Amino acid sequence: MRSRTRIPPSPLPQIAGIDPxxxxxxxxxxxxxxxxxxxxxxxxxxxxxxxxxxxxxxxxxxxxxxxxxxxxxxxxxxxxxxxxHRDMDPEPVVPFPIGVVHRDEHLLVVDKPHFLATTPRGSHIVQTALARLRAEQDLPELSPAHRLDRLTAGLVMFSIRPEDRGAYQQLFAERRVAKEYEAVAVHDPRTALPCTVRSRIEKVRGVIGASEVPGGEPNAESTVELLETRGELGRYRLTPHTGRTHQLRVHMNRLGLPILGDPVYPRLLDPAPDDFRRPLQLLARTLAFTDPVTGAEHRFESRLRLQAWEDRTAWESGAC
Known part of the structure; x- marks a missing residue:
């Protein structure tokens, strides 16, 4: 067996949480x-x-x-x-804090706000949860255990120690984490709930939205439950059983219940990069799992609330 070449240490430090x-x-x-x-x-x-x-x-x-x-x-x-270090273009500052839900020597669990990407990608580099947390928490070796869509708020988990990274990432890869989401959408009494939606979802690189492929072998499954109603709105619990791109948003749209604030489903909009009004009303509410490093049983719950449910007038006016 050929021995792996040892990688020399970097002579450059991180800048704003970004590795060279x-x-x-x-x-x-x-x-x-x-x-x-x-x-x-x-x-x-x-x-x-x-x-x-x-x-x-x-x-x-x-x-x-x-x-x-x-x-x-x-x-x-x-x-x-x-x-x-690459030259980085200026980025609109996402003006919302990241709330720390849990921190120990192995794990950091946070409430990611809407509009903040989890990790650097494309035009979002410094204004990402990973970069900001490395700087704010003084954790230069922090790494994500999974990812949450930029427009979705709620719980995201990070590994603090490099030696633990694989175990926590495998936890999500093997779907050993119970996840629940909350959403606000229109309420249609004609839609029979609870129900489980199964379909084939495909995402083409370079295309913003994902698409359902009629007749294809299902690769996405979500359970949708109505928790309560308020006027013409409903508050829903969404449980993904798979992890396809935009899965919950696609399945809610398929049911005729598009999530409030969605700029992609049912139709593609083009908000400005610094338009933080009317965020997508989708929240990663809970994460539950057995810690693969310590064996502890964890259940974390987001402290965030969906604004359109708490104060629809404020949400509609863009007063975030």
């Missing part, structure tokens, strides 16, 4: 890259990062092991590592 990019240079049997600059130019050609990498090289912001500053004309060294 780590890049290992691939082998070059044909001698295509006479120097580091030629490799990076080819790697990032035609991408948004091309100009950024050129600026990083010119500014001495790409480092090798031990903190050595690398330049475009340095020899290309296959198998060596380099690190750099």
């Amino acid at each position: 990019v780590r890049l290992r240079l691939p082998s070059d049997p044909e001698g295509r890259w006479p120097d580091l600059g030629s490799y990076l130019t080819e790697r990032y050609a035609g991408t948004k990062g091309a100009e950024s990498v050129a600026r990083l090289l010119a500014g001495g912001r790409i480092l090798g092991p031990g903190g050595r500053v690398l330049a475009a004309g340095d020899p290309y060294e296959p198998g060596s590592y380099l690190w750099f």
